[in-house]
Every structure is written in C-alpha cells, then in structure tokens.
Amino acid sequence: MTDSVAVVGGGAVGVTAARALADRGADVTLFERGAIAAASTGRAAGICYDAFAGRIDAAVAARAMAHFRDLAAETRFSLVERPYVWLAREGDEARAEAIREQVPRMRERGRAVELLDPVALAAEFPALRTDDVAVAAVARDAGCADPAEYAAAVAERAREAGATIRTETEVALTDGPAVVTPDGTVEFDAVLVAAGAHTRPLLAEAGVAVPIKAYRVQALVTEPIPASERVPTLYDATEQFYWRARDGGLLVGDGVEKRDFDPEDWDRTADEAFLDSAVERADAALATGEPRPAAVERSWAGLCTATPDRDPLLGEIEPDRFVAAGWHGHGFMRAPALGRTIAGEILGDDGIEEFDPTRFDGDEQFPVVEGMTVE
Ligand SMILES: Cc1cc2nc3c(=O)[nH]c(=O)nc-3n(C[C@H](O)[C@H](O)[C@H](O)COP(=O)(O)OP(=O)(O)OC[C@H]3O[C@@H](n4cnc5c(N)ncnc54)[C@H](O)[C@@H]3O)c2cc1C
Incomplete structure (x- = not known):
C-alpha cells in the first residue's frame, strides 16, 4: 500500500498532486528547492481554456476548468472568466x-x-x-488567473490536509523511491518528480532517461x-x-x-x-x-x-517512481486535472495510457513544437 509519498517540485502540478494525495489520506512531503511557484508556474501567463480537439485533451481541460472554478469558490484564488x-x-x-x-x-x-x-x-x-x-x-x-496565486492557494489547502511542504529544500534522487535531502536520504513508498524543466536532469542523475527538452x-x-x-x-x-x-x-x-x-x-x-x-x-x-x-x-x-509526441509524461516511469512533466506551454491550465490524475495513479487508480512515460526509450531526438501551434 502507498502511504508515504515525496513530491519533488512546488509548481502548479506538484502542489495539486500533493493536495490530492493528502486529501486521500497519504502522508505527503513536498520538496521545493526555492519558493512555491518559483519556476515556470510563477512566470506563466495564466491563460486557461478547454479548446482542445483530442478526446483526452478535451476531457482533461474541461475537468481542469471545473476544478479552477471550485478552487475560486473555496479560496481567495480568482479565475476571471474571459x-x-x-x-x-x-x-x-x-x-x-x-x-x-x-x-x-x-x-x-x-x-x-x-x-x-x-x-x-x-x-x-x-x-x-x-x-x-x-x-x-x-x-x-476560458479564463485567466494568477498562476502563483493558484499554487499558493493549493499549497495552503495541501498543508491543511496534512501535507508537509518544505520550501528552500533542494533534493536529489537515488535508487528506488527515496530522496536525498540536505539532512540525509529519506525513504518513501513512492516519489513523484514534478520538477518542470529540471525533471530530465534530476531523473538522469538517478539513471532514468526521459525525452524532455x-x-x-x-x-x-x-x-x-x-x-x-x-x-x-x-x-x-x-x-x-x-x-x-x-x-x-x-x-x-x-x-x-x-x-x-x-x-x-x-x-x-x-x-x-x-x-x-x-x-x-x-x-x-x-x-x-x-x-x-x-x-x-x-x-x-x-x-x-x-516531448517527442507533444503529450506529457505522466505516470510510473520506474517501480514506485512517478513523473509529471512535458506540458508544451499548457501545464498551468491542465494542472488542476493532471495533478489529481497522477495523485490517483500513485494511489492505485488507472492513469492515462496515452501519457504513460514508458512509451519512450528516453534517448529520442526530436524537434520542439510550441504548444499553441495551429497546423
Ligand atoms: C512565459 C510563460 C507563459 C506561460 N503561459 C502559460 C499559460 O498561459 N497557460 C498555461 O497553461 N501554461 C503556461 N505556461 C507554462 C506553465 O508555466 C508550465 O507548463 C507550468 O507552470 C508547469 O508547472 P510545473 O509544476 O510542471 O513546473 P514548475 O512550475 O517549473 O515547477 C517545478 C518546480 O520544481 C522545483 N524543483 C526543480 N528541481 C528541484 C529539486 N531538485 N528539488 C526540489 N525542487 C525542485 C522548481 O524550483 C520548480 O518550482 C507558460 C510558461 C511561461 C514560461
């Protein structure tokens, strides 16, 4: 049974997963090297919409919009409908x-x-x-929000649900579901790497290759x-x-x-x-x-x-080690849905097969295609 979970990364995705895990009774510790929303989340434009044609993308975006509205109803986070x-x-x-x-x-x-x-x-x-x-x-x-405000509100909810949030704490990975903190190595039942642009180098140091640019x-x-x-x-x-x-x-x-x-x-x-x-x-x-x-x-x-196919890497990449990254500029608007999806998968729910991170070898060569591209 998965009881203790480490989440690496306090961006929109990591805090959403941490809250969902804590809400479901897991013993969660989130490690963030800087402050909450210090990296891409704090630099995002905060545009959200559900205008996707693919079956999974459309369903994910619709769920995310609903979660944004729920959060706006329950916290100081605000979503401007536009x-x-x-x-x-x-x-x-x-x-x-x-x-x-x-x-x-x-x-x-x-x-x-x-x-x-x-x-x-x-x-x-x-x-x-x-x-x-x-x-x-x-x-x-569709709407607009302040991504840093989202992350702060969700992190606060995660704390209230029992999660431990350790900011200014950079961690490394090691063998198995464990993280190396400044105070030593800590074992968990599962580790989620939601480290944004740092995801590939962080996993690479632990011998796990992922094709993320x-x-x-x-x-x-x-x-x-x-x-x-x-x-x-x-x-x-x-x-x-x-x-x-x-x-x-x-x-x-x-x-x-x-x-x-x-x-x-x-x-x-x-x-x-x-x-x-x-x-x-x-x-x-x-x-x-x-x-x-x-x-x-x-x-x-x-x-x-x-990523090579423009879909995220979301799921278990190695036994008890999970990854959530590769958003093509659409990570904030999908975080409320996909953070919950990965939390559920860690606790035994089905994930999204198409986003299974093991679909790649990790050494793929590929061109970067920007997410909003219309073709
Ligand atoms: C200019 C700009 C505009 C954007 N506009 C939009 C938009 O309008 N809508 C949208 O949906 N998306 C937008 N995005 C994309 C969006 O910012 C990202 O997809 C989203 O924030 C990703 O969230 P994340 O949690 O995966 O990553 P991040 O927010 O990058 O969080 C990862 C966290 O992991 C931490 N970390 C890394 N390594 C370690 C370690 N070793 N130990 C501990 N912590 C670690 C980092 O400090 C960071 O805080 C935009 C991005 C940019 C740059």
Whole structure:
C-alpha cells in the first residue's frame, strides 16, 4: 500500500498532486528547492481554456476548468472568466483551414467553441482589428488567473490536509523511491518528480532517461490601455503571439526559442528583439482608433517543457517512481486535472495510457513544437 509519498517540485502540478494525495489520506512531503511557484508556474501567463480537439485533451481541460472554478469558490484564488479567441489572417490559408477543421472536432467533444467570421468577430470584440482576418474561433469556457496565486492557494489547502511542504529544500534522487535531502536520504513508498524543466536532469542523475527538452519563451506586460478589459484572450496563429488582459495592460507572449536549454543556465530577461516585435504585433492586432500601448512595464523569460509526441509524461516511469512533466506551454491550465490524475495513479487508480512515460526509450531526438501551434 502507498502511504508515504515525496513530491519533488512546488509548481502548479506538484502542489495539486500533493493536495490530492493528502486529501486521500497519504502522508505527503513536498520538496521545493526555492519558493512555491518559483519556476515556470510563477512566470506563466495564466491563460486557461478547454479548446482542445483530442478526446483526452478535451476531457482533461474541461475537468481542469471545473476544478479552477471550485478552487475560486473555496479560496481567495480568482479565475476571471474571459473568452479565448484564436485566428488566422488572410494569406495564411493553411492555418485558416486548420482552424476551420479543428472547431467541429472540438464541438463533437462537447466544447463550447464556435467559428466566427470577421463580421461576427468585429461585432463581439470591437477592439480587435478584423479587416484582414480569414477565420477566427472563440472558446467560451476560458479564463485567466494568477498562476502563483493558484499554487499558493493549493499549497495552503495541501498543508491543511496534512501535507508537509518544505520550501528552500533542494533534493536529489537515488535508487528506488527515496530522496536525498540536505539532512540525509529519506525513504518513501513512492516519489513523484514534478520538477518542470529540471525533471530530465534530476531523473538522469538517478539513471532514468526521459525525452524532455526545456525551451525558452518570453512575455511582457504593457502599460495600461483602455482596450485591456474589452479584448478577449487572443492567439494570433499567423503572427504567432498571444495576449491576455493583465494589470490594465496586455500581457503579450511569444519569443519562443525552440532549442534545449540547461535549466541552470539561461537568460531570464526578455530580448530587445522580442520586446520590439511583440509590441508591434500587438499594436497591429488592435482596431484602428484604439489607443496603443506606448511602453512595456515589465518583461521576462521562462522555460517550458517539450516531448517527442507533444503529450506529457505522466505516470510510473520506474517501480514506485512517478513523473509529471512535458506540458508544451499548457501545464498551468491542465494542472488542476493532471495533478489529481497522477495523485490517483500513485494511489492505485488507472492513469492515462496515452501519457504513460514508458512509451519512450528516453534517448529520442526530436524537434520542439510550441504548444499553441495551429497546423
Ligand atoms: C512565459 C510563460 C507563459 C506561460 N503561459 C502559460 C499559460 O498561459 N497557460 C498555461 O497553461 N501554461 C503556461 N505556461 C507554462 C506553465 O508555466 C508550465 O507548463 C507550468 O507552470 C508547469 O508547472 P510545473 O509544476 O510542471 O513546473 P514548475 O512550475 O517549473 O515547477 C517545478 C518546480 O520544481 C522545483 N524543483 C526543480 N528541481 C528541484 C529539486 N531538485 N528539488 C526540489 N525542487 C525542485 C522548481 O524550483 C520548480 O518550482 C507558460 C510558461 C511561461 C514560461
């Protein structure tokens, strides 16, 4: 029987799993090398939606949205309901066709998404520039949140359910279900590695190979603009950037560098080239007459994790050792569901077969594909 569990990583996924494990009576200790949400979770944009066409992805995202709303009802965490629009512009027929093809499949999965022509898009979202839009789609079951606030609220609930949360405690792995802490090696019945971009090197030191790459992405928040509260969350598939309303301005993201980064050695500040091009593209996506953002208030870079088939590694990788990573930039929005799934699997429930981490040898060579890519 699994009674004691170590969770390595205090991001959105680790805290969700820790809470679910503690709620089900397990003796949980979460180890986080820095503070809760110190890594990717604290750098995420906080966009959530259920606009997925695949059977499993759609079900996971729908469950996650429900859990976000439950958490918002029971804690100080807040989810701002806001539609998610994605679009392709004229001349980008391949992506326009991909959107036309995706939406009926999402609807078959019961998702509240619809295609919008430029006239309907302009009518609903007048702050958007629509004259060159070929096709747009809108997901109604979508929102925005503060990922660090999510992690803090869930960690608090985990503590209340009896979990021990040890921040500023870096651990290593060793043979079997044990972790090496600064005070010595501690044995558990099971260990979950939810260490984000550190997952591959951490497991590698214990002789376990997983095909996860850490790629770099960037984001900025503009100074406040009037359109902020009137625009939907947007992914412009042609120009390849996204935005969401944030702090009265726009949080604009992209700047993807699709190579594998050492999680100990990468530039956490955004590049000048990204700042210029992101502001320019955001500017071009606002309707004529809307006041433009004149300045960037803050910016940063972060790491996301990729796998060869773009599905996560979620499940038992070695006897009593579990992994949860490889989110392709969609780890926050799926954490409320997949953190519970991995907790259940540790306690003997079925996992998600398609995400079984043993489907790979661990030494696969593969290109990084960014998660929002429409193709
Ligand atoms: C700019 C940006 C924007 C994003 N926007 C979105 C978005 O809008 N929506 C979305 O769904 N996703 C988004 N993401 C992706 C999202 O941030 C991640 O998928 C998600 O946060 C992953 O959570 P995690 O818990 O797996 O990893 P992390 O948050 O990285 O947590 C892993 C934790 O493990 C800890 N750790 C590592 N090694 C050790 C060790 N040896 N001992 C102890 N602790 C250790 C780290 O300190 C870290 O806190 C974005 C990412 C970035 C960078």
